[in-house]
Amino acid sequence: MREWKIPACAYRFGAAGSALLLFFGMSYLYRYGDRDLYEHILRSDGVLPFRFPFVDISGALAAWECARHGVDVILSDPCDVLHRGYNYSPAWMTLSVIPLGVEDTTWVGWGLDIIFLLSLSLLPPPRRLLDLVLVLAATLSTMVVFALERANPDILVFLLVLATGLLTEYRLFMRLFGYFLGLVAALIKYYPAMVLVVAFREQVTTFRLVGLAIVGAFAVFWVEYHVDIARGLPNIARGPYNTDLFSAQNLPFLLGEVAGNATASPLVERVAARGLYAALVGACVAICWRLLRFGELCAALASLSGLERVLLVIGSAVIVGCFFAGQSVGYRGVFLLLVVPGLLTMSRASRLELRNLGLGTSGIIVLLMWSECLRFALSRALERFGMSEALVGQLQIQFWLLRELSWWWSVSVMLAVLADFVLGSPAVRSMSGLVDRLVTRAR
Numbered sequence: 001m002r003e004w005k006i007p008a009c010a011y012r013f014g015a016a017g018s019a020l021l022l023f024f025g026m027s028y029l030y031r032y033g034d035r036d037l038y039e040h041i042l043r044s045d046g047v048l049p050f051r052f053p054f055v056d057i058s059g060a061l062a063a064w065e066c067a068r069h070g071v072d073v074i075l076s077d078p079c080d081v082l083h084r085g086y087n088y089s090p091a092w093m094t095l096s097v098i099p100l101g102v103e104d105t106t107w108v109g110w111g112l113d114i115i116f117l118l119s120l121s122l123l124p125p126p127r128r129l130l131d132l133v134l135v136l137a138a139t140l141s142t143m144v145v146f147a148l149e150r151a152n153p154d155i156l157v158f159l160l161v162l163a164t165g166l167l168t169e170y171r172l173f174m175r176l177f178g179y180f181l182g183l184v185a186a187l188i189k190y191y192p193a194m195v196l197v198v199a200f201r202e203q204v205t206t207f208r209l210v211g212l213a214i215v216g217a218f219a220v221f222w223v224e225y226h227v228d229i230a231r232g233l234p235n236i237a238r239g240p241y242n243t244d245l246f247s248a249q250n251l252p253f254l255l256g257e258v259a260g261n262a263t264a265s266p267l268v269e270r271v272a273a274r275g276l277y278a279a280l281v282g283a284c285v286a287i288c289w290r291l292l293r294f295g296e297l298c299a300a301l302a303s304l305s306g307l308e309r310v311l312l313v314i315g316s317a318v319i320v321g322c323f324f325a326g327q328s329v330g331y332r333g334v335f336l337l338l339v340v341p342g343l344l345t346m347s348r349a350s351r352l353e354l355r356n357l358g359l360g361t362s363g364i365i366v367l368l369m370w371s372e373c374l375r376f377a378l379s380r381a382l383e384r385f386g387m388s389e390a391l392v393g394q395l396q397i398q399f400w401l402l403r404e405l406s407w408w409w410s411v412s413v414m415l416a417v418l419a420d421f422v423l424g425s426p427a428v429r430s431m432s433g434l435v436d437r438l439v440t441r442a443r
Contacts, residue, residue, distance in 0.1 A: 006129065014132055015139040016120035022140070023117060023148065027110065046142040046373030047149055054109025054151035058102055059084050060092065065101035067093045074231050087236045088153065090228035091187045091221065109151030116148070116155045119162055124308045124341040130359075131344045134366055138340050141369035143333035146244075152331050153189065160185035161195050161318065165311045165338070168198060172206065179210055183217055191328075193218075194321035195314050197418065200425035207427045236326065242400050244330035244372045248323050248411075251404040252276035280408060287412035292419055296351050300358075301420050304342055312342030313421045316414035323411050330372055336365050339414065361413050364406050371403050 029038045030053065042049045052058075062079035063086045071078065073086045073093075079102060086092070100108060120139060126132040138144070147155055160181045167178030179199055185192035199210045222229070239245055241254035253273045260269025291297050301309060315338030322328040343365070346358030367374070378399055382392045422428060 006132075008125075011127065011132055012125040013121050015126075015136045016117055018136060019120065019139045019144070020114070020117045023113060042145070042149060043376075044373075045145050046370070046376050047146045049149055052105075053149060054105050055081065057109045057112060057151035057153065058105040059086075060088070060153050061100050061105060061108065062102050063088075063092065064096040064098065067096040074228060085232070087232050089188050089190060090225045090232065105151075112151050112155055113148045116159060119159055120337065122162065122166060123311065123337065124305065124345070126341070126344060127348070131347075134344065134362055135340060137366045138337055138369055141333075141366065142371070142373040143330050143369045144337070146372070147331035147334050150331060152329075154332055154334060157185045157189050157192055158334050160188075161192055161314060161335070162311075162338070164195055164198065165307065165314050168201065168310050169306055175202070176210070179214070183214060187217075187221055191322050191325065191332075192318065194317040197317045197422065198310060198314055200422050200427055201310070203426050204430045207425075238327045245327040246323065246330065246333070246368075246407055247327040248277070248280070248408075249327065251401075251408070252280055284408060284412045284415065287409070288416040288419060291357075291413065291416035292423075294353070296349070296354055297357070297416065298420050298424070300346050300349050300351075300354050301342075301417065302424075304345055308342045308345055309421075311338040312417055315339035316417045320411055320414050320418060323407065333369050336369055340365060342417075343413075357413070361410060365410055368403065368406055368410065375399060375403075 026038060026041070029035075029041075039049050059077070059080045059082065062077050062081070063073045066073045066077055066079040073079070074090070075085045076083050077086055081102075126135050146152075164178040164182040164185070167174045167181070179196065182192060182195045182198070185195065196214055199207055199214070202210060241247075241250040241257075252275075255276055256269045256271075256273025259272040260266055301312075304312065315335050318335040319333075319339065322332055340362055343358045343362040347355050347362060349355055349358065375396075378395065379392075382395060387395075
């Protein structure tokens, strides 16, 4: 009997192609079919749809539209359907000369989503059926669907970041252009500045020149826009610690609130929150250190293909930076798509511990990307079975606690990936050699 074999193109295009087909199907359903069914599917997936698709890119286009009329959109934007203050970089306003506005929302959002889905075929392909299943699950996850439904500008940033990673595989001129794209992404939404850590892969002289150029660009940007930056920062999303927002603050701060409410003491709340935060950061650093001491991990990271490792580093940098910088809305988890391929390659290592680390962390990340769907499904299931409020509350707390601990574990692994990349870079090795020579001379 002949064994059936999955064609290679299915591994390369399977996840992106499936997502693209579903996207076209949902687009048809919204435009020509049953919109109630459209909304029911999204809600079942853990996404609460707005009254029309692509509301986030609509806000960005509204900012351009009002800026062309001389309106200050930072605190409130009358061109936006929600009158949201513009909380992205003021550099976005410099592009308002592009003749796009709110009336272009549908085709801009639709086109941006399609380009994003097509770009996923450029990621390193899975090499076995289990990997393909996990990549497909990540691609169709709640975080990705949420980003697509809103056509959030993070999709545009993802494309710039992916381009930065892809260009690192070419000659110096193309790599420099990639760093430029990463810089553009950082000037648009701040947090992609973490992506520029990839410049550590360069030789010392090139790294210094690139570093000086980046620092100079940020300095000019700050001098030009620091007032508007300060005005826009309060508009950055923040909210309760038990929703789809992911952050290092969620676990310690919510438990601190509980402690403060139990004792009716704001001082206890602050001390408990800060103490728990410090303990969690310490545990994260300890896990990172332990992983780095595990020599096989460093060897496995070095054995990844160039693109796998660069995307793993870039994705880890974005997620780790966002995790510790503040609260991020769930759709920013699309950058986890860059992390999964490298971890799955590690899961095929000969050493059992490495296989467990790569596969286990990949599985945890996929579950995190589906966490809002799972959270809503749990709530619906508990309501359907008519459980007591006390039991429902306990189960929801346990789910939340498990989710937050999963975030801390995943971030610890990604932090180890970043540390290995930076510590092994030519610039850091050169600096270590210089320090060793100075110490030797001093003796």
